[in-house]
Amino acid sequence: MVYDNPDGVRIGLEVHVQLNKLNTKLFCGCSTEYHDDEPNTHVCPVCLGLPGSLPVINEKAVEFAMKIGLALNCEIVGQTQFHRKNYYYPDLPKGFQTTQYDYPIASRGKVVIEGEDGERVIGVTRAHMEEDPGKLQHIGSIEKSKGTFINYNRSGMTLIEIVSDPDMRSPKEARRYLDKLRSILDYLDVFNGDLEGAMRVDANVSVFGGDRVEVKNISSFKGAERALLYEIMRQKNHIRRGGKIVLETRHFDEARGVTISMRTKEEEHDYRYFPEPDLVPMRVADKVPDILKTLPELPDAKRERFNIQYGIADMHARALTIQIKVANFYEEVAAEVDPKDAAVWVADILKGELNYRDTDVDAFKVSDIIEIISLVKQEKITEQSGVQIIRTILDEGGKPQDIVVSQGLLKVEDDIVAKAVEEAITESPEAVTDYLAGKEKSLNFIVGKVMQKTKGRADAREAREKVLARINK
Amino acid sequence: MTAWTDISGIKQRIAASSAEEVTASYLETIEKSRINGFTTVWDKALEVARGIDKDGNSGLLAGVPIAIKENISTTGLSTTCSSKILQGYVPPYDAHVIEKLKAAGAVILGKTNMDEFAMGTSTESSCYGPTLNPWDTGRVPGGSSGGSAAVVAAGEVPLSLGSDTGGSVRCPAAFCGVVGLKPTYGAVSRYGLISYANSLEQIGPMATTVTDIAILMDVIGGYDHRDSTSINRKNTYSDALKDDVKSLKIGVPEEYLGEGIDEAVEKAVWDAIGKYEDMGASWKKVSMPHTKYALASYYIIAMSEASSNLARFDGTRYGLRVEGDNWHIMASKTRAQGFGEEVKRRILLGTYALSAGYHDKYYLKALKVRTLVKQDFDRALSDVDVLMAPTMPTPAFKIGEKIDDPLSLYLTDVNTVPINLAGVPSISVPCGFADGMPVGLQIIGKPFDENTILRAAYSFEQNTDHHTKRPAEVA
DSSP, X not given: OOOOOTTOOEEEEEEEEEOTTSSBOSSSOOBSOOTTSOTTOSOOTTTTTOTTOOOOOOHHHHHHHHHHHHHTTOEEOXXXXXXXXXXXXXXXXXXXXXXOOSSOSEEEEEEEEEETTEEEEEEEEEEEEEEOOOEEEXXXXXXXXXXXXXXXXXXXXEXXXXXXXXXXXXXXXXXXXXXXXXXXXXXXXXXXXXXXXXXXXXXXXXXXXXXOEEEEEEOSHHHHHHHHHHHHHHHHHHHXXXXXXXXXXXXXXXXXXXXXXXXXXXXXXXXXXXXXXXXOOOBOGGGHXXXXXXXXXXXXXXXHHHXXXXXXXXXXXXXXXXXXXXXXXXXXXXXXXXXXXXXXXXXXXXXXXXXXXXXXXXXXXXXXXXXXXXXXXXXXXXXXXXXXXXHXXXXXXXXXXXXXXXXXXXXXXHHHHHHHHHHHHHHOHHHHHHHHTTOTTHHHHHHHHHHHHTTTOXXXXXXXXXXXXXXXX | OOTTOOHHHHHHHHHHSOHHHHHHHHHHHHHTOSSOOEEEEOTTHHHHHHHHHHHOOOSTTTTOEEEEETTBOBTTBOXXXXXXXXXXXXXXXOOHHHHHHHHTTOEEEEXXXXXXXXXXXXXXXXXXXXXXXXXXXXXXXXXXXXXXXHHHHTTSOSEEEEEESSSTTHHHHHHHTOEEEEOOTTSBOOTTBOOSSTTXXXXXXXXXXXXXXXXXXXXXXXXXXXXXXXXXXXXXXXGGOOOOOTTOEEEEEGGGGSTTOOHHHHHHHHHHHHHHHHTTOEEEEEOOTTHHHHHHHHHHHHHHHHHHHGGGOSSSSXXXXXXXXXXXXXXXXXXXXXXXXXXXXXXXXHHHHHSTTTTIIIIIHHHHHHHHHHHHHHHHHTTOSEEEEESSSSSOOBTTSSTTXXXXXXXXXXXXXXXXXXXXXXXXXXXEEETTEEEEEEEEOOTTOHHHHHHHHHHHHHHOOGGGOOOTTOO
16 A cells, blocks of 8 residues: 555654753753752853853763764764854843754764555754753743743753654654654663653644745644644645745644744844854764764664564564663563563553553563463463553552462362353353354353353353353263 | 062062062052053952962962953953943853963952953943053053053053954054063963954963063963863973074065055064074065955954854843843843944944855855965965064054044054964064054964064063163153
């Protein structure tokens, strides 16, 4: 099945990633761990832009940026070059942002996603380094605010802006791209995506080969999908009514789920880019081989290895490798039990329960899932009981062995099942007659009785077989 | 009696009395000053001097007073670039050079007047009013470090720091008859120097003797990890102080003695070159063909960088704030009232030069010219050891004479700006008089070869008496 993109949708994304796992900011020694602290406590003359202060490049930040570039299959620039992007805003203490312009640290890469019709390669135009501005905090709502506070704790944090080619054809593909990006960044251990503002998205979208519209202020991946769905619909309706789409920047209003025009091309800033005289170029090309060596196995490679090494379904391999910690968790489990069983239990059952509770794999012990799988394998408990133990651990805590005892989950002995089957058949002569007359459903009634008598500890399939065997005797 | 004493003289006086007494005598002289060289006198100077008397300090400048230009950050001491927009700004940190001076035991007496944001050649554009030339109070002291030069010339302090973006140390040194050095770009950390044009400027020492310049460089020079453009290269500047120019090869760029050079200035410079010949050096004319484009290139680059550097002064965080209905109005009003005429002119021109559609025509072209100018220096200095030329084409002009004609003011920088474009070191030393005013001889060297120009300047000083001349008013 080929996706023919009926509306000619083209989407390109600009993703700002805050490298909050660096210890210090991009151009000064201030700590990056400000998220729980009082405003303006992680600042110095440099990130406050005090007169006379000068930036010094954080070499670790360059290393992180190179890692990201290489993981996105990019070419790395020979030497770093920073530019000044000049504009006025109160959160920008120097009156310009130090960023990269015509020599980004990385360019011309690609990311593979699961597209509308199978695997799809999304081009990465460039990935460049820049500093984060401070943050404005309005007193009350932005419209009625009596004043604004500026918190410069964020000022000077390292951002990597990853710009894609306009290769995505639907909001779903955009979402997949974002998920994949997040997955790769997680693997690289360069940022904590759970912290506020760790990933920010701007989207460029056009339909039917028309001019593109940039949508800003998207704060989540789900928001990106919604904003794009709305914007595509808006553009289509506008064209249908005889309108023309013009180059413009729009703002996504998350609460109302709509985009609102901010400025057209004529109102675009002239940023007057020029090379930052206070930073000298840093030669990085020679470092590429060493950084390549430090790159971990990335999601696509891991997924392939899981397919081959563990012989598991591609669907499972994919699910298990999205998050690095789930992949690691799985491998520990697969080392102890049948990898195929492990894949089902981790990818289907455990992940489902974790998602339902909005938590992640850190909330569960490898040893517990191994024990549960083993109990099921040894037929000491039923699959149903295994799921019940997982739920109990997640909701109340406890150890599998204790839960088996306290909830009486040990699979009952055969003779108890046999006795229950005998009783159920004796007590349900009509159902037996009906079944023998061809009413298949009547069997369920008898099996239900068996389960009732064994308080659910019998394996339902086994009970069914035993009832059948007894009736057909 | 404080006038014209060098570091060794001051050390003798401290040994005979105390650092406190020496500081007090300088403060007394400053109190009586009529030249408006100081903007602020530091109220902690005496305390620092007492501390040195009490605790002792073996530093190169223990107890020696020094004055600092208004654009070099000093903790707890107002640093305004002589601009209204920075009124009330007191830095919470010391510039690298200030840390070095304090560690060496120097006693900072205060801050000195300058052209607003170092944009000028006369110290007339300061919000504190003009500084007067001690040789003739009707004339300018040069600029932009006019305060730093004038207070040394007037004997109000033996040493000072200035900054040189296009001649701002050498010009006032020449006009006031003192010694001033513009070090190689990267030789002195700029950390804490409020930027005017980052790619061009250096902090530079000013003093009455070449020896003091070398000692001051030993204190403030060297690598600083906080300035990415500072170079890690060890050098002892005072090792250069030898009276020996026997094999020195001097180049005299003909373009620096062209149109517009005052006759008496030219004569003083040729006399100086003759003196070098007498001392055993040789000289020849050299050609630096791109000199005529240097001034235009310099002003485009400097103004472009300035337009960006000065964007941070918006009334939000420090300095002047003029309230408005919203942030943009507040920032606009603050900048409208806070910046002077010349600063506004340069911000506007710099913004224009960087704008889309003009960027390549002006800024990019200026950078290309800069490369050509630098190549002129490489070529000329591959053949000779130093270049010599007048620092300024004329002696100090009258106050008010050029301030309303910015172009004529810009033109006076013709011999100093190429040096900043090339990033090479250059020193201005007194070499005589024209129209009763001091004339400066500029000695230009190879990158990081300060020691050769210091040796040349020192030898000249040892064999002449220009540097011993002092203004009539100074006792």
